[in-house]
Amino acid sequence: MTEKAERKIVIPGEVIMKGNDYLPGEGTEKKGDEIVAMKYGLAEESRKLIKVIPLSGVYQPRRGNVVIGKVENMTFNGWILNIGTSDNAFLSLMEVPRYVNKDGLEEVMDIGDMAVAKIWNVNRRGIDLSIKSRGLGRIDEGIIVQINPNKVPRVIGKEGSMIKLIKDETGCNITVGQNGLIWIKGNKVEDELYAKKAILFVTEKSFISGLTEEVKKWFEKEKK
Amino acid sequence: MIETSNLTGERIRQYLSDGKRFDGRKLDEFRDISIETGVSKNAEGSAKVKIGKTEVIVGVKMGVGEPYPDSPDKGNMMVTAELLPLSSPRFENGPPKFPAIELGRVIDRGIRESKFIDLDKLCIKKGEKVWTVFIDIYSLNDDGNLLDAAGIGAIAALKTAKMPKYDEKGEKVLYGEWTERKIPVSKETPVAVSIHKIGNNLIVDPTREEEDVSETRVTIGSSEGVISSMQKSGLKELSIEEFKNILDLVEKVERDLIKKIEHQIK
Numbered sequence: 001m002t003e004k005a006e007r008k009i010v011i012p013g014e015v016i017m018k019g020n021d022y023l024p025g026e027g028t029e030k031k032g033d034e035i036v037a038m039k040y041g042l043a044e045e046s047r048k049l050i051k052v053i054p055l056s057g058v059y060q061p062r063r064g065n066v067v068i069g070k071v072e073n074m075t076f077n078g079w080i081l082n083i084g085t086s087d088n089a090f091l092s093l094m095e096v097p098r099y100v101n102k103d104g105l106e107e108v109m110d111i112g113d114m115a116v117a118k119i120w121n122v123n124r125r126g127i128d129l130s131i132k133s134r135g136l137g138r139i140d141e142g143i144i145v146q147i148n149p150n151k152v153p154r155v156i157g158k159e160g161s162m163i164k165l166i167k168d169e170t171g172c173n174i175t176v177g178q179n180g181l182i183w184i185k186g187n188k189v190e191d192e193l194y195a196k197k198a199i200l201f202v203t204e205k206s207f208i209s210g211l212t213e214e215v216k217k218w219f220e221k222e223k224k
Numbered sequence: 225m226i227e228t229s230n231l232t233g234e235r236i237r238q239y240l241s242d243g244k245r246f247d248g249r250k251l252d253e254f255r256d257i258s259i260e261t262g263v264s265k266n267a268e269g270s271a272k273v274k275i276g277k278t279e280v281i282v283g284v285k286m287g288v289g290e291p292y293p294d295s296p297d298k299g300n301m302m303v304t305a306e307l308l309p310l311s312s313p314r315f316e317n318g319p320p321k322f323p324a325i326e327l328g329r330v331i332d333r334g335i336r337e338s339k340f341i342d343l344d345k346l347c348i349k350k351g352e353k354v355w356t357v358f359i360d361i362y363s364l365n366d367d368g369n370l371l372d373a374a375g376i377g378a379i380a381a382l383k384t385a386k387m388p389k390y391d392e393k394g395e396k397v398l399y400g401e402w403t404e405r406k407i408p409v410s411k412e413t414p415v416a417v418s419i420h421k422i423g424n425n426l427i428v429d430p431t432r433e434e435e436d437v438s439e440t441r442v443t444i445g446s447s448e449g450v451i452s453s454m455q456k457s458g459l460k461e462l463s464i465e466e467f468k469n470i471l472d473l474v475e476k477v478e479r480d481l482i483k484k485i486e487h488q489i490k
Contacts, residue, residue, distance in 0.1 A: 070226050082226055114229045144229045181226065189239050193246060 007044050009055075010037040016050055027052030041150075059084050059149035059179040061122050066136070068144065068177035069129075071113045074105050081115065081129060084149070084179045089127035091117060097132045114139040116175055116183065135175070142173075142185030145196050147203045149180035154206040155199055161212050162202060169219045170195040194222075227314075228436035236437050240425045247431065252477055254429045259376065259488040261384040266400075269385025269407070273377040275429060277367035279311075282377030283360045284385040284407070288397055291347070291354040299346025299354045303332035305361040305374065312366035327371055330416065330455045331361065331378050334445030338414035338452035341382065345408040353395070357382075357407065368435040371443055375416035376481075380489050382409055413482045414447035419470045421460065426469060428477050442467075444474045447482075 010016055016028065017035045024030045027039040028050055037043060041054040061067075061083070069081035069089060078092040091109075093100055100108055109115055115138050117129040131137045147155065156163050156176055167174055172186035172195045182199060186192040201218055208214055236246065243251065255276030264270035269284040291298060305328035307315040320328075335341065346355035359381070361374045387405045389398040420430050420438040430438060440458035444451055451471075456462075462470070 070229060084226055112230045114231055139231060141231065141234075143232045143235045146226065189235060189244075192235070 007042040007053075009041070010043045010052060011040050012038055016043045016052075017045075021048065023049050025049045025051030027054060054150050056148060056150060058086070061085050061089075061119055061127050062178070063119055063122055065119045065178040066116065066175075067119060067129075067179040068114060068116050068139075068175070068181035068183055069179070071109050071111050071115065074111060076102070079105070079109055079115075081117065083117075083127070083129075083177075084181070085127065087126050089117070089119070089129050091115070091129040091131065095120075095128075095130040095132055109138050114144060114181075114183070116177065139183055142183055143192050143196065145182045145184060145199060147180045147182065147199065149178065151203045151206050152176060152178055152180060154211065155182070155202050157212055162215065165212060165215060165219075166195055166198045166202075170198065174199075197222075228433045232433060233437040236434060237423045240422055240427070243425075245427070246433065249429075251425060251427045252473060254477070254481065254484075257376065257481075257484055257488070259380050259485065261380055261489060267381075267385075268388060268402070269381040269383075271377045271380035271384070272364075273373045273380065275369055275373045275376075276431070277365055278369055278373050279364040280370060280373045280377050281362045281364055282374065282381045283362075284381045285358040285360070286385075286388050286397065286407070287356045287358060288348065288353055288390070288395075289356045291351065295343075296351040297347045297354075298343040299341070300356040301332070301336060301341060301343065301359070302356065303328045303335070303359045303361070303378070305331065305363075307363045307366070307370070311363040315363070315366070326455070326457065327361065327374055330371060330443055330445075330453070331359070331374055333453040333455070334375060334414060334416045335359070335378060335382075336453075338410075338412075338445060338447050338450075340379070340410055340412075340414050340447075342408035342410065348390070355387075366432065368431040368433075369418060369429050371418050372416055372429065375445070376485055379413055379415065379485065382407060383413075383489055412447040413485055414445055414452060415478055415481050415485065416443055416445045416453075417474050417477050417481065418443040419473055421458075421462065421466070426466070426473055428473070442470055444470070446474065446478055449475060449478070 014037045015034045024035045028035050029038050035050050037052050039052050039054045041052040043052050067083045069083035071079050072082045073080040081089045083089045116136050117131050120130045121128040170191050172184050172191050175183040184192045184195045258274045260272045263272045264283050267283040268286050272281045305324050307324045309315045359378050385407045386402040389401040419442050420427050421440040422437050439460040443455045445453035
């Protein structure tokens with residue numbers, strides 16, 4: 001990773017910068033002529049913009065995110081999924097890419113099932129989901145691992161380098177939901193657990209720069 | 225907060241039927257246990273117990289009160305458990321819910337019925353004044369099997385607890401000053417062992433994931449092979465055959481566990 005400026009850990013209320021030379025970005029606020037952190041995380045400056053990358057906290061839903069959720073309830077025209085946000089997400093029957101008998105909703109997805117879905121809209125009333133795309137829909141097999149949603153970018157790596165490495169090393173299919181739920185599907189349970197261990201290693205060591213190299217070393221050590 | 229999914233549950237069951245667990249333990253193997261006593265300077269006795277990532281803190285405090293009418297020459301004992309919201313996203317503030325009440329009661333029953341504390345020796349004046357032992361359990365982190373951890377913690381805290389000084393003229397306890405005497409406890413160490421049934425397998429010391437998948441739990445409090453308390457929860461039934469297996473398993477696990485505890489308290 002190429003770092004422009006040094007990152008600093010800040011806590012809410014901490015003054016990051018004084019003066020009017022910089023602009024407050026995500027996770028920060030301007031108070032008088034000081035830029036103050038609103039979240040606990042790493043403060044970063046790029047092109048006169050200061051932002052805080054949060055280190056903890058709940059998942060903030062965004063349009064276009066692929067998430068993994070659990071079916072909590074069924075209505076006459078869709079499903080309600082828990083994706084780890086404060087309000088539940090709704091998957092409409094209209095967003096299923098095939099014909100569904102209105103009496104047979106549970107044939108597509110039943111309560112307790114896990115599903116991969118895409119957020120297509122976030123508004124004040126709630127979150128709308130869709131499974132009208134490749135790779136989305138109900139999960140039939142595998143294990144689900146839950147991590148801190150703020151560490152998802154570390155698990156995916158730069159342009160997917162980290163997740164590709166884990167996939168190649170373990171031979172598993174891995175889908176990372178932006179909400180911190182990860183679906184691992186392999187040929188053997190051992191492979192799945194191996195992938196899980198690797199992912200947990202990544203989340204533990206997420207502070208280190210050059211993490212992909214570190215994980216490569218870890219895999220070599222594990223092989224012995 | 226999303227609980228363990230059916231998918232992962234299915235995998236756990238499948239893996240267990242091969243006699244294997246996710247973290248590579250045997251079915252009757254505990255995670256690493258570490259006990260630290262004397263963690264609170266204000267309590268008469270205290271202990272912090274870690275089983276894997278599960279962590280509880282137990283404190284013992286003594287007070288003086290009136291005895292109950294049906295046991296005028298016996299001390300009282302009270303166990304309270306609180307599942308702190310910081311230990312798991314599942315626990316909320318507010319009045320205690322079922323898991324916290326059950327935890328407190330099972331530990332209470334285990335200690336009371338095993339006669340671990342000699343309540344007869346805690347009488348100050350018959351019918352008027354007796355010692356009351358307060359045992360408080362707080363969870364610090366929940367990764368499954370809080371019950372066994374709390375049980376170990378309560379025993380460790382009681383074993384190391386000292387009696388506070390008592391002013392007989394003023395009839396009050398001098399808190400912050402201790403005598404050299406210990407709380408009268410028996411030599412045998414009672415322990416609570418929870419056995420969980422998943423599919424057709426019986427396991428001990430489940431992790432959070434395994435506890436979510438568990439169909440039935442039986443907690444047996446015993447010391448030196450003598451069973452003193454028992455609690456079953458969960459929805460599924462148990463056959464007589466299975467229950468015999470549970471008893472055998474408890475006997476086997478209990479011995480190792482007591483050895484570990486006694487080794488660490490010293």
